[in-house]
Amino acid sequence: MRFVRMGRLIGVLALLCATSPAFADRFDPVRTAIREQIVESGVPSIAVAVMQDGKIIWEEGFGWADREKQIAADAHTMYSLASISKPITATGLMTLVQGGKIDLDRPAGDYLGNAKLTARVGDARDATVRRIAGHTAGLPLYYQFFYEDEPVARPPMGETIQRYANLVTAPGERYQYSNLGFGILDHIISRVSGSSYADFMRREVFLPLGLTRTTVDIGPGLEPYTATRYDQNGRPIPFYTFDHPGGSAVFSSAHDLVRFAGFHLKNRLPGQKQILGAAMIDEMHRPIDPQADREEGSGYGIGFNVRTKDGYRVVSHSGGMAGVATIMQLFPDRNVAIVVLTNSSSAAPRIIADKIAATMLPGWKPSPVPTEPETRPFSPTPALVGTWKGTLSTPETEMPVELVFQNDGLIRATFGNQLPTLVSKARFERGFFDGDLNARIPNPDVRRYSYFVHLALKLDGAMLRGAATAIGDTDNDRVRNALTHWLSLTKQP
Incomplete structure (x- = not known):
């Protein structure tokens, strides 16, 4: 495998050298950054185009549009958008x-x-x-x-x-x-x-x-x-x-x-x-x-x-x-x-x-690198603490659901006759409760792949209502599905 990767790297370097322009212009530092991205991140190809005042002032492709067929990318290569x-x-x-x-x-x-x-x-x-x-x-x-x-x-x-x-x-x-x-x-x-x-x-x-x-x-x-x-x-x-x-x-x-x-x-x-x-x-x-x-x-x-x-x-x-x-x-x-x-x-x-x-653009600064939200211990508001019961609706049927919010931040969820499970990544912001859990939803569309359930529920007085989304696990970069079902819960006395 190491030799395969080395061969791939040599091929990319050869292609990048072969496609280097013979002239220098203001985009040369960007070209250098593109070549670095292709080598360091393993992106097969990058195509760019820039327009100013209605004229294309730069368009170019770098790397392989198709590695196996050795087809180089250019500004006219079609990409999935x-x-x-x-x-x-x-x-x-x-x-x-x-x-x-x-x-x-x-x-x-x-x-x-x-x-x-x-x-x-x-x-x-x-x-x-x-x-x-x-x-x-x-x-x-x-x-x-x-x-x-x-x-x-x-x-x-x-x-x-x-x-x-x-x-x-x-x-x-x-x-x-x-x-x-x-x-x-x-x-x-x-x-x-x-x-x-x-x-x-x-x-x-x-x-x-x-x-x-x-x-x-x-x-x-x-x-x-x-x-x-x-x-x-x-x-x-x-x-x-x-x-x-x-x-x-x-x-x-x-x-x-x-x-x-x-x-x-x-x-x-x-x-x-x-x-x-x-x-x-x-x-x-x-x-x-x-x-x-x-x-x-x-x-x-x-x-x-x-x-x-x-x-x-x-x-x-x-x-x-x-x-x-x-x-x-x-x-x-x-x-x-x-x-x-x-x-x-x-x-x-x-x-x-x-x-x-x-x-x-003078003064333009790099965009901040996207980061995962900081995970903090969940501390429920008094309005959330207690037992909530209701129904999950799928295209075929309905299922009883129970959520229990404890004062210490622990949240238990029970879907139908399944064993109780804990809710993770819980947060409550702007009137919406979000959290993730493992549960089975009776819908043939979600059974094709492994998945977890994400809750996004609005607190409205004595009701928690909103989305229970089955999000399929990504498998070798294969994005699967995110299928949302309606969940309505009422706080118990």
């Missing part, structure tokens, strides 16, 4: 809004036919298209992956909505990032347009914007131009898809994606049609429900994160999943866009994007 799919899907949605076919402030359920949202709390009619696009509709944490070498078929989106589209917080109350929401949006796009989501996006977004290396999943004939997704051990990951393609399934190149970003900066680029007016673009970049509980100083518009950092307004999105790490940043006040794509999970896109931004 993961969640950068969301602003792209949102752009497609807004073309229908602009055409008067969708009203952002109508209930999403009006466009779903028989596949309705279920309001466990609040009113489903307040779950508007706008709020779904901004992750404030009350939908829960959700993702579900399907690998081509495993015998599990992707369900129709209507079935997924019927099973899992539960509003677990009142619409507008709380920001909760939800892939399910963008699965619902791609379903709405398909129903309203009369085309498949993939065909609609190709016809109404990709081709008009001149994005010739951008597709939903991998388009026919584009396989040779697509970067292979690799796990942390350098092994290719089998192709996978989702039941929320609008949130995760787009592939694009650094060249195409920076052109997409340039469109959102209102630049008129060669070969692009203005599929959205300036007012529609501004609407996408405006935070939705700013009162919703979210990290201070940041917001989410229609498919875009919006924040201010180091004095600069930043409109952005990132993506991460098995074999993918990506970032796209727009700086509207400076008319600058940055794209970094990789074909393995790593922190490289954030690190490289920061170095590019520091080159372009």
Whole structure:
């Protein structure tokens, strides 16, 4: 194994030397950092593109798009984008809004036919298209992956909505990032347009914007131009898809994606049609429900994160999943866009994007390294101490659940007739109780893989209500699923 890794390293070094530019410019320090990331972190390849004032001033690929076939990465290599799919899907949605076919402030359920949202709390009619696009509709944490070498078929989106589209917080109350929401949006796009989501996006977004290396999943004939997704051990990951393609399934190149970003900066680029007016673009970049509980100083518009950092307004999105790490940043006040794509999970896109931004933007500082929240001993409030009983609802059945909060911080959970289990990582903030535990949920979708249960419950007087999410364990970089169920508990006298 040591010789294999050494051979791989020699191959990477040879490729990096071969692709070094023969001239020096202001991005040379970034090139050096990219080569260091590839060698030190084992990322197979990195592709970058930078636009300023409507012109691509740098685009380049480094490393291997496909190690086994010895295909080098370049600016036109197609990468899996993961969640950068969301602003792209949102752009497609807004073309229908602009055409008067969708009203952002109508209930999403009006466009779903028989596949309705279920309001466990609040009113489903307040779950508007706008709020779904901004992750404030009350939908829960959700993702579900399907690998081509495993015998599990992707369900129709209507079935997924019927099973899992539960509003677990009142619409507008709380920001909760939800892939399910963008699965619902791609379903709405398909129903309203009369085309498949993939065909609609190709016809109404990709081709008009001149994005010739951008597709939903991998388009026919584009396989040779697509970067292979690799796990942390350098092994290719089998192709996978989702039941929320609008949130995760787009592939694009650094060249195409920076052109997409340039469109959102209102630049008129060669070969692009203005599929959205300036007012529609501004609407996408405006935070939705700013009162919703979210990290201070940041917001989410229609498919875009919006924040201010180091004095600069930043409109952005990132993506991460098995074999993918990506970032796209727009700086509207400076008319600058940055794209970094990789074909393995790593922190490289954030690190490289920061170095590019520091080159372009005076005073830009590196982003803090994400850390796990500090684990502190749990000390329950008097309102929590005691015994809580209620019901867990799954798509097929219901199960009794009991939670017991002790004064000393110990929490016991009993699901059905299972043995009591302890709740770990407990915390209570802003009226919500969170914690993890091991329990079995009677749902065939969650039985396919090992998992733990994450609780996110709102304290409302004598009731604790919210999400019990079965989160599948990651296996060799294979992300599995996060399937949320409704849990309602009442404090016992």
